[in-house]
Amino acid sequence: xxxxxxxxxxxxxxxxxxxxxxxxxxxxxxxxxxxxxxxxxxxxxxxxxxxxxxxxxxxxxxxxxxxxxxxxxxxxxxxxxxxxxxxxxxxxxxxxxxxxxxxxxxxxxxxxxxxxxxxxxxxxxxxxxxxxxxxxxxxxxxxxxxxxxxxxxxxxxxxxxxxxxxxxxxxxxxxxxxxxxxxxxxxxxxxxxxxxxxxxxxxxxxxxxxxxxxxxxxxxxxxxxxxxxxxxxxxxxxxxxxxxxxxxxxxxxxxxxxxxxxxxxxxxxxxxxxxxxxxxxxxxxxxxxxxxxxxxxxxxxxxxxxxxxxxxxxxxxxxxxxxxxxxxxxxxxxxxxxxxxxxxxxxxxxxxxxxxxxxxxxxxxxxxxxxxxxxxxxxxxxxxxxxxxxxxxxxxxxxxxxxxxxxxxxxxxxxxxxxxxxxxxxxxxxxxxxxxxxxxxxxxxxxxx
Numbered sequence: 001x002x003x004x005x006x007x008x009x010x011x012x013x014x015x016x017x018x019x020x021x022x023x024x025x026x027x028x029x030x031x032x033x034x035x036x037x038x039x040x041x042x043x044x045x046x047x048x049x050x051x052x053x054x055x056x057x058x059x060x061x062x063x064x065x066x067x068x069x070x071x072x073x074x075x076x077x078x079x080x081x082x083x084x085x086x087x088x089x090x091x092x093x094x095x096x097x098x099x100x101x102x103x104x105x106x107x108x109x110x111x112x113x114x115x116x117x118x119x120x121x122x123x124x125x126x127x128x129x130x131x132x133x134x135x136x137x138x139x140x141x142x143x144x145x146x147x148x149x150x151x152x153x154x155x156x157x158x159x160x161x162x163x164x165x166x167x168x169x170x171x172x173x174x175x176x177x178x179x180x181x182x183x184x185x186x187x188x189x190x191x192x193x194x195x196x197x198x199x200x201x202x203x204x205x206x207x208x209x210x211x212x213x214x215x216x217x218x219x220x221x222x223x224x225x226x227x228x229x230x231x232x233x234x235x236x237x238x239x240x241x242x243x244x245x246x247x248x249x250x251x252x253x254x255x256x257x258x259x260x261x262x263x264x265x266x267x268x269x270x271x272x273x274x275x276x277x278x279x280x281x282x283x284x285x286x287x288x289x290x291x292x293x294x295x296x297x298x299x300x301x302x303x304x305x306x307x308x309x310x311x312x313x314x315x316x317x318x319x320x321x322x323x324x325x326x327x328x329x330x331x332x333x334x335x336x337x338x339x340x341x342x343x344x345x346x347x348x349x350x351x352x353x354x355x356x357x358x359x360x361x362x363x364x365x366x367x368x369x370x371x372x373x374x375x376x377x378x379x380x381x382x383x384x385x386x387x388x389x390x391x392x393x394x395x396x397x398x399x400x401x402x403x404x405x406x407x408x409x410x411x412x413x414x415x416x417x418x419x420x421x422x423x424x425x426x427x428x429x430x431x432x433x434x435x436x437x438x439x440x441x442x443x444x445x446x447x448x449x
Contacts, residue, residue: 026062026102028076033109034102038066041091045119046142049075049099053083057103057110063089066096078104086221088142091118123148125179125210134228134258139170139215141223146214148182151229153199155206158232160258163194164329166224168216170194177207187212194225196260198237228258235262240321242266245340246430252333253286255326264322264336271343273433274300274315276322278336282307285330291321314343341433345371346379348424348437357443363413366400368424368437373406375432379424381412386419402426414444 026034041047053059059079064071074097075089091097099116103109119142127148139147153159163172174189174197175182189199194213201209215223235241235251240263243249251262268274278288288309290298298320300311324334348368350356358364368379381398400410414420420442428434 026060026076026100027073028062029060029078030105031060031102032105034100037099037101037114039097039099039116041093041095041097041118043091043118044093045091047089047091047119048117048140048143049085049087049089050115050117051079051085051087051101051112053079053085053110053112055110056108057083057112058107059083059085059112060100060102060104061085061087061114062100062102063087064098064100065092066098071098088220117143119143119145122146123182123212125175125182126150126177126208127210127212130211130227130229132230134226136224136226138166138222138224139213141215141217141220144215146182146212149211149213149227150208151211152208153201153206155201155203158198158200158237160196160228160230160232160236160260161189161199161211162196162226162228162258162260163191163213164226164256165194165216168219168223170216170223170225171212171214172197172227173212173214174199175210175212176205177209179210182210182212198232226256230258233259235264238263238265238321240265243322243336243338245338248335248337250333250335251324252331253324253326254331255285255329256331260326262324264324264338265319266322266338266340267319268315268317268340269342270317272315273341273343274311274313274320275339275341276311276336277339278309278324278334280307280309280334281332283330284332284334285327286334287323287325287327288336289323289325291323293319293321315340339430341428341431342372342375344375344426344428344432344435346424346426346435346437347371348381348422348440350422350440350442353440354438355441357445358414359447360417360444361413363411364442366398366408366410366412366422366424368400368408368426370402370406370408370426370432370435374404375402375406375426375429377402377427377429377432379408379426381410382423382425383412383414384421384423385416386421392421399427414442417444417446419443 062076063074065074077087079085123146127150130149130151172191172194173187179185243264243266280286300313303310378399378401383395384392385395400408422440424437426435
């Protein structure tokens with residue numbers, strides 16, 4: 001964090017009420033009632049002046065370089081709508097400066113707090129040891145450009161690294177043990193905008209690694225961040241947690257901590273209907289992704305509602321992964337349910353055919369075959385009648401159990417004459433997907449004299 005300039009005062013409180021008006025006017029704004037302070041820079045580098053005005057004071061701050069009896073302007077600025085000002089300038093070694101604080105013309109007098117920071121030296125490896133719970137700190141593009149932290153890692157063991165900036169884009173770089181210069185050495189991990197990463201030291205690794213966090217030069221202000229490093233858990237890295245069809249599992253993610261991703265695996269023994277359901281807090285930005293073992297995302301039919309994500313897909317025989325991830329620093333509990341059901345087919349015949357014509361009062365033999373056999377469950381037959389004026393109308397359904405060989409058999413007698421159609425649907429089970437057959441048509445007509 002920024003350190004105070006080696007001068008007095010580094011932190012002062014003052015007021016423009018009753019101040020002098022005899023010294024030179026400030027360059028950037030008409031002002032009056034100015035108060036002047038002296039400081040000396042002990043070394044070259046950026047210096048930052050921070051002023052916070054109280055009440056209705058609109059302040060002007062000017063920095064001058066002193067040369068014998070003359071003052072040369074270096075920097076000047078005015079407070080913003082919130083009464084705050086950050087004024088940077090580059091200090092020279094053993095050069096005297098004066099800082100003037102005044103109220104803008106027509107502004108009311110008031111009190112203020114003035115603080116001066118000097119740029120810290122560039123971070124050097126290995127860095128300060130990182131606490132087990134992580135650290136909250138800050139950098140600044142002028143007075144604290146980078147921070148270095150160190151953590152011990154074992155080779156062959158995976159570690160979660162998460163840098164969460166308050167704002168801006170803070171680069172994060174990881175250096176191997178023994179690094180003597182961040183500029184001369186090449187990082188083993190380079191994240192240009194921080195975020196979450198998983199790192200595993202190789203066979204020649206292990207030891208005290210250095211993490212370098214750099215400020216975002218596009219933001220001329222303090223940039224706070226949170227950094228955490230922790231050993232990966234089984235649900236963070238492959239092979240992940242094994243899921244079986246029908247399983248329900250509870251988990252929790254922390255986008256601001258070191259647990260952003262949970263990984264699960266499952267297998268598909270044959271062509272199957274896949275369905276995954278994630279229930280989460282309504283406002284939590286979580287994602288659910290289906291992956292191959294090589295890391296490729298598998299396109300799915302996705303439905304998203306408040307607090308729920310559902311993925312559907314017909315999958316071939318293979319192994320797969322499911323990744324639950326927190327986005328935008330989200331966090332909270334979740335529940336994940338997996339359902340993998342074998343693809344089935346259903347075929348139906350009416351009196352051994354798909355189209356029959358019979359006399360009234362005759363029963364029909366209905367058969368359906370569900371493949372593969374051994375699914376269990378039931379088949380539902382639906383009967384619709386055609387009205388010549390208004391079209392098809394539902395009449396009734398009949399359910400029949402599926403036998404061990406996949407065969408379903410039942411009988412049905414049309415209640416009236418007319419044109420009929422019969423639907424046949426396998427209702428599915430926890431292990432077998434639904435399927436339906438082609439339509440069968442039946443004509444029941446009165447005999448013609």
